[in-house]
Amino acid sequence: MSIGYASIYLENEKCVGCTRCMQRCPTEAIRIRDGKATILRERCVDCGECIRVCPRHAMKARVDTLSEALGKYKYTIALPAQALYGQFPGVRTRAPILEGLLRIGFDSVFEVAAAAEVMSAVTHYELNYGSIPHPIITTDCPVILRIVRIRFPSLLPHLLNYRSPMEVAARWSKRLAMKETGLSEEDIGCVYISPCPAKCAGAKAALGTARPAITGVVSIAEVAPRLTAVMGDIDDHERYAQAGAAGVSWAISGGQSSAAGEPNHLAASGIENIIGILEALEDGKLSHVDLIELNACYPGCVGGALAVENPFIAKARLQQMMRDFAPPLPPSDCPREDMRWEKTPTASSALRLDKDVSVAMEKMEQIRRITESLPGIDCGACGSPKCRAFAEDIVAGRAEAGMCLFSDKNDKDK
Ligand code: SF4
Ligand code: SF4
Structure with a gap:
């Protein structure tokens, strides 16, 4: 089964084939071929590490532009991710940010944090009365879902099988807007303001959700400067705030566990750390x-x-902001009946060598033999991230043995 919609893509002409993205990619999804990076789509988990390290800004996330996202519907709701609140130097409350979203063209604003607050209560309930085997693994971060499907399919039963707060926020806000405006569902757009490529992909092709309610995704990187330009004269009165600290704290590692009131939790962040935890x-x-x-x-x-902001500065700013929060929106209107996944994510075949087990075993043996014949220095000069990955590429027909610059065979050929 395919891993679904992927957000990351390469602007080919900017790439100089430096290999930094390939060396950094946690799922070995990048190769360098003909001097350019190329992405093995089925392996990419949209973690964004390649965007961070590329010195040429050649790796991009597929997002809508603000004008695309705003132009499609009669009424458009902004769904700001909690991380947005920490992006602005000198801004101590959410008020200018939420009101600023109206000034840049949205018809209303609904905090994803409000849905996260309800999801915190749901997580608490599931921990204490639900049937998911413990430890339960949170699924708000779409990268986790993808990594579990690709590398740790035996852990699928541990996944918290509820929709993400952004999807719940979209459904909730759409329902409220239909009541307030009399418009039909088709006339209302819900635009998520995203901190990362994985949530762009997760919003558009939400795993476990047949028909996502989110209609567009724009990046914090595009929205933040637009907000800065319009919010200078907005006061700190929280007219549009709906969520309390429990929902906003989801933007910081450990926030969801605390909001769910679970003392016996483990919170980890950073791609290497989470892979270590899953192992x-x-x-x-x-x-x-x-x-x-x-x-x-x-x-x-x-x-x-x-x-756009340094993550630790953004974290400190959010923590400061949360100290002064008013009580949250009463969660009674939240559409709780459709919070669970409609479909259960299944294991991905991205790392499978062949459908036929005996052929897969034969290929595994070929990979072992080729790997042993290689120098084992993982230099990346062949365009694959490691010697073992190069051997896999040869067996999969993605590379030829002669591409290794340092193998014995090439020495003998000289
Ligand atoms: S980091 Fe990757 S995408 Fe960026 S220039 Fe180097 S090889 Fe190309
Ligand atoms: S987004 Fe992550 S998994 Fe995908 S190609 Fe970039 S580094 Fe690899």
């Missing part, structure tokens, strides 16, 4: 934990590749 869980070393909260970005969504 430990698969090895049975974390059975004493009840909730595992994972975020691919460090230190949580504030560190997303499409955010």
